[in-house]
Amino acid sequence: MTSYQQIVLASRPQGVVSVDNFRLESVPVPTLKDGEVLVRNHYLSLDPYMRMRMEDVKSYAAPQALDEVMIGGTAGEVVASKNPKFAVGDKVVGMLGWSEMGVSDGVLLKKVDASVIPLSAYLGAVGMPGMTAWYGLTQIIQPKAGETIAVSAASGAVGTAVGQLAKLRGCRVIGIAGGKEKCDYVVNELGFDACVDYKAGNLRKDLKAAAPEGIDGLFENVGGEVMDAVLARMNPFGRVALCGLISGYDGEPMPIYNTRVMLSMRLTLRGFIVSEHMDLWPQGLGEMGSLVATGKLKYRETVAEGLAAAPQAFLGLLVGKNFGKQLVKLI
């Protein structure tokens, strides 16, 4: 290979993201400098946070630059190395973006063992999404056995991990997802105690039926009406891990009306970004890796084929078309 393909951000979305916001480019394979590693990406991770990066606004991270490779986690194989820590054939995960190949100085590249845990899982349950679930649940919600934990976007990469981790800790788990198929999956396949289909039109009533004794912990990925409805069911001293607000990533207003509940129920709500807590990743991913390797934690993947399919797959992710972890398979 003398060239490879990558996808750059061509323009910032005006409201809803369109495939026209992206541009596929062909670039020459670079010559490595000392210390560098050339990686052939096998999988690209698509994640909701990317939507926020596309905006040029004050946020927790710098915006994705225009005409630069879209940010993104990747899993692949070393194909050339001038870095003594990496050998050709090593399986690695990194942040090489929406690209078939990438060059790394090795600092943020991590070797992984793909013999027991499939390579793609290092982008899901044993990667950033799994760590996100672990951090929000164990560090913010801090669930106790017998408590009721709710999680929105329940069938997504993060939500599936949150619910299973909470079940393993002896909690009653209520999923919230869009559609019967997703709800059936988290209940029947993953062992959630109940799931509320927010598209069914009876959000508040169904939540009450699913959590008759109220909700002690909420892992929030969606925001807006769904979050507001769960807040109204929170028990005293409930905790809310605010992980994502995918319902408002296109700029839609998503007011919270149940402000009173935060006071009357003495809730604690905390927003978090998992990449700011790297000190806990070894502990969190250690647990996630063991659970996946021993089959105690299941995950599901939605896989788009080929780099050119990434923009459409990303658009699908933003409206909940994915089921579990959304990946793009590059090789």
Add this chain to the structure above:
Amino acid sequence: MTSYQQIVLASRPQGVVSVDNFRLESVPVPTLKDGEVLVRNHYLSLDPYMRMRMEDVKSYAAPQALDEVMIGGTAGEVVASKNPKFAVGDKVVGMLGWSEMGVSDGVLLKKVDASVIPLSAYLGAVGMPGMTAWYGLTQIIQPKAGETIAVSAASGAVGTAVGQLAKLRGCRVIGIAGGKEKCDYVVNELGFDACVDYKAGNLRKDLKAAAPEGIDGLFENVGGEVMDAVLARMNPFGRVALCGLISGYDGEPMPIYNTRVMLSMRLTLRGFIVSEHMDLWPQGLGEMGSLVATGKLKYRETVAEGLAAAPQAFLGLLVGKNFGKQLVKLI
């Protein structure tokens, strides 16, 4: 005295509280049983939380019962005692309600020294409001020197204490209050660095000017538009102590639109009720008492005369007519 006056809750408010929701009654002075103490109340404390108790809704405390004496903190003097722990003439604070006299079994009655600190201050800066300020600031906001702390209802009993405590900890303090007189007071008399008059019509712009480097901690007493505007100015890892929501106590909607900020700035918001943290009262009131006794912490009182004036004074408190601590002087 063979009889005394008290005020009971006659009916629950439909929206805005009216004086007709209260009823003044005359009742006979009871004969004490063993262990009981008869107290002549000198001061009655009026506080925003009473508004929430008037509603018959699920909240952190049982609703105020109809036809029963309105709940409330009191400071007074023992006039008869069949309890060996209390002697006639002892100055005491308790929860004897909107009443000229009250009988206590002594359990929640506390002797205080009114020789250095005026008796009324035990209902304000050295009482529940002061403890509320201390708890929210030191336990939730946990301010560091150099940080910017904002407090709404800044000229109230809690707000004045919050701002002064934060100043003593080396913070920049921004008050938010209604009207020039209140703003001038907290800046010129109490040493706040700035104060935004939310009634002046430029809330967002004025907040930006007052806190050009953003806000690290918010002590929230009001809710609604004011809270929303401050949220938009919060810095990364900001903390919000949610103490009161007086703007919505009559049932007005008070949506929060800046939900995104809670995530993008990784805020922590916690609602609290100070009476659930009694273990910290000795520490908190110890500090407040020392500061008041040594003149390092100032307070102001608005005093209504006579029990019959309590309902109107309470209505005034709910719309911010008071300045500092609202009391009713009974004797």
